[in-house]
Amino acid sequence: MEKIKRIEPFHLRKDREYEPFLQFILKILKEIDPIFHFENTVVSEDRIDKPYVSLKTIKKIGTTNQGIEIIIEELYEQVAYDIAIERIIVRPYGLNVDLKIEIESTRDTTDQPYLELRLIGDEIVNNYILKLFTQQFQQIPLDNEKLKRELLILNTMIKRRQWYTVETRAKAILDNFPEHPQALLALAIARAAQGDLEKGEFYLSKVLEYQPENCDALYNLGVIYEQRAEYQKAMRLLQKSLVLKPKNHVVLWKLGQVKEAIGEIRDALNAYQEAMKTTPNPESKIFTSTDFRKEAKEAIQRLMK
Template identity: 25%
Template sequence: MSIFDSDHSDDEFELPEQDLDEELKYCKSILESGYVYDSIERIDELVQNCIDYDRLEDALYLLEKLIEIFPYNSEYWLKKGIVLNGLFKFSEALLAYEQSLSLNPNDIETLIDKAAAEENLGMLNQAQETLERVLELDPENDDALFTIGLLFQRKSKLREAILYFKKVADRDPNYAEVYYELGFCYENTAQLDKALDAYDKFLDLDPYNANGWYNRGIVLVKLNKTEQGINSYDLAISIRDNFASAWYNKGNALADLGRLNEAIDCFKKAYEIDKNDETAVYNIANIYEELNDLSSAVKYYTESIKINDEYYDAYLSRGFCYDSMGKYQLALRDFNKAISLSKDSAEAWFAKADLEYSIGQVRESIYSYREAARLEPDNYELWFNLAETYFELGEWLEALKAFDECIRIKPEDAASYYNKAKANFVLSRTKEAIECLKTAFMYDPSIRTEFEKEYPEIKSSKLFRRLLGEI
């Protein structure tokens, strides 16, 4: 229902817009003179024409003058509320509606518009009370039922919203908007088949609604019916070519199907429509990276950073590209920037650590690995890399602690037991080394071959075989 609903019929006089200023001038002069009684109908029609042509300030002026003369006219107070609502002056609109209701307490139209103002002010419980008053006066008022459903939806009480929307749909199967909202509620309560059915019913009633086709596409993709989802996005785009979100979602769906070049075209179209959409540009870069076109990937990651210079993911991803291209200092700069933007990101610390290690900054990599492990303590690969780095630096005790963390995460990890064995041998902890070696051989017999290659002088030792319990 429009906030500018009125009682006038299609047969009433509608002033051409080009004549509106002249009529306003004339009616203002009448209002200023105070002799309005013979011109009331003409002024009322002008008020409606101002509303129809979105000349709301002019409509407000006329209504305030009329209210000065007729302060007990509830209709004028109602229209003032409608105009103020249209001007986004919701608090003033609410006062006007309350004044109208003080003169005509049971007017359903005023109650419904008052609820709209209350909703716009965030007074959701008061809006619901107002609408329940409407239902007391008119239990079959579909607009009131529908709006209560919207209020529950806005409060994230979607199952309650569904109950009200279903009441409306049961009473009026041609109430198109209710199926749209049912689709939204069902989708967000993981009832995807019901959501699809609701959007299909909505589109039966309103087949040229781009948002309907778009939402239907989202549900189909969630149902793993990706091709059908793409078809729905195409229909949304055919209705509204500048529908950036539809182009973007179509790009995601095409990428999921491996149709990467088509996906790039869609993301480029989304970016063409919305030059502030850094995520569309990021996705273009991401696909180029997947296609191993690293120069193009860097170009688009850089473009996304120009749009949003605090785009953590873009810095991190560009850093990976620079690393792969051998541009290590640029990569390190990007990883550091990513860390500065999200200090709690284990991934950025891990990337920095691996890069530092690979360019010979081994000591620095220890700190980065430890930061990553602090943030993601159950990441086996992190602890293993840290343990190996300690091992390389000859920090055997720290290496042992890190390998113990690996075993905590993966109790049957033969590689960690084997490396613990080597560290214990270095520390002359023969008993502990042998126990670790036994466990490593038990979990992965192939490690014995590796051990014999690394320690050929030990493999034939009778003492060693006796310690292993083999003789």
């Protein structure tokens, strides 16, 4: 009898990580198939490489007749050649009992990451394995203390521009706190940074529904409008952000760019000069690592000619 258990979204997922699934299967086999003997030796490793399309690695650990097979498959996005889909499959071979067990961990840039257990065997055994699988891998809801830690990690990932990790962690927070402004803001920044301005705008609008005076959301939405050449909308949002935080270096720099784009050179020059007087706000959660003083100086020199 076949049993399938899927955990979705599985936000604890890491690319190319199979060790937790291998260890889970070995733990199960100690009870279900005590004759099974695992040797931690790589028997074979094959690569099927289709340049710019996919890469599939099939590795067997154990012996020729008995062990664990690990498959890692990467499918590439056809424009940027980034990994669009990554799939990991871990399954034993050469068992001494009538059981088929397979764990799949998959992430797709267009969908939620998931973890799936597939079983074929005795129903009582299947139900026992399903219970252990759920206990080990089902995510525990975030409490307020864990939330604080997750938000700190989230901000670090934003500064490092690790957008897949930002999205994964932001979605995990939103699973527990669906209207959390900081998680929505992080998700918006990650989507917009990867060129998805529509989703970025959607999430930023949600942030501003809950926090109309969130200056970071106002700034980022202003950046989206600036990228679309909707300069009047961009200018209004940036100016509103500056009312809330007047000495914001990055917003002043961006306002200078918008003013220059619409031909208001004197105002643009003034914004660049103000940006030169302020340093990146060390208390800002989003912009700490961004310093546009060099660019502002070059813009001033250009406009003064």
